[in-house]
Each structure stands twice: as C-alpha cells, then as structure tokens.
C-alpha cells in the first residue's frame with residue numbers, strides 16, 4: 001500500500017468485523033530512536049493461538065487452501081521492508097493488538113499519509129464504536145477521542161458531511177501542531 005493510513009484503515013476494519021466496541025489507534029514518531037510505531041488495539045472477539053500463527057505467517061504451505069485475506073500480511077511486509085517488526089497479540093474473547101514498527105528514515109518506509117481522512121471515515125461509518133486516536137511525536141501528543149466528540153455533538157450524527165469535514169481537519173491540524181507531525 002502507498003500510505004500507512006490505508007494499512008490502518010484495513011487493519012481497523014478487521015477490528016470492526018470482530019465486533020470491537022472500543023478501538024485505540026496510535027502512531028508514534030521517535031526521531032531519536034529512528035522509529036515509527038503504528039498500533040491498533042481492539043476489544044473484539046480475538047483469535048486463538050493457532051489462528052494467529054496462520055494469519056501472521058502467510059507463506060506457509062497451506063497458503064493456497066487457506067481462505068484469509070492479505071490485510072495483515074501486507075502490513076507485516078511493509079514493516080519488515082522498512083527495517084521494522086510486526087507483532088500480533090490476540091486473546092479469544094478479550095481482543096487483539098496489532099503493532100508495526102518502521103525505521104523512520106528507511107528508504108522503503110511508506111509515508112503515513114492522510115490519517116485525518118482515515119480516522120474520520122472510520123468514525124463516521126461506525127458510530128457505535130468508540131475510537132481513540134493518539135498521535136505522539138517526539139514527546140508531544142495529540143488525542144482525538146470520539147467519546148468526547150459525541151458528548152459535544154449531542155444528537156448531531158457523526159456522518160453529517162460537515163462533521164466529517166470538521167473531524168478530518170481537526171485531526172490533520174492536530175498532527176501538524178505537534179513537532180510538524182510524522
């Protein structure tokens with residue numbers, strides 16, 4: 001994928017399919033450590049140990065007979081190509097955490113892309129889910145919490161075009177405001 005924000009969209013769709021009601025998405029830039037970390041954490045139905053193994057290891061011999069998609073393998077590949085690592089922790093009935101790290105200055109590191117758009121789309125299409133987006137950049141932090149947003153908006157639905165535009169800009173500006181973003 002051309003932008004990590006599209007990987008985030010894809011991985012978060014998995015959390016939604018797994019009936020998560022709370023999803024925490026975080027992006028952290030650490031220039032000193034030369035590291036970019038992307039994490040998606042959910043309280044969905046989780047996966048058992050055997051399944052986790054088969055999803056993270058797409059190039060096994062059972063590949064052709066297995067009916068799973070490419071969302072997880074693509075993020076894993078993207079992280080490893082950029083000198084990073086991929087981790088999938090999951091517990092049945094508890095939830096799943098996907099973590100991908102990237103060497104910030106690696107030539108094959110895919111740019112973060114438009115997280116404002118990704119998050120606002122996810123939020124507007126899944127109003128039943130509470131999303132927390134946390135963006136950290138060299139010690140500074142920006143947070144976007146839909147529980148707060150829903151309180152402020154009251155009865156105004158999150159899929160109103162004006163609200164979507166506002167969320168998008170708010171997140172874009174928030175990211176820019178801390179150390180020039182990622």
Ligand SMILES: Nc1ncnc2c1ncn2[C@@H]1O[C@H](COP(=O)(O)OP(=O)(O)O)[C@@H](O)[C@H]1O
Pocket residue numbers: 010011014015018042044045046047055068069070071072073096
């Ligand atoms: N957060 C999650 N919670 C529960 N199951 C998940 C989660 N993410 C992925 N899975 C399981 O792993 C499978 C593979 O995911 P993925 O690689 O994104 O492909 P796809 O979503 O196209 O099936 C999913 O179909 C789902 O069964």
Ligand SMILES: [Mg+2]
Pocket residue numbers: 010011013014069070071072
């Ligand atoms: Mg998927």
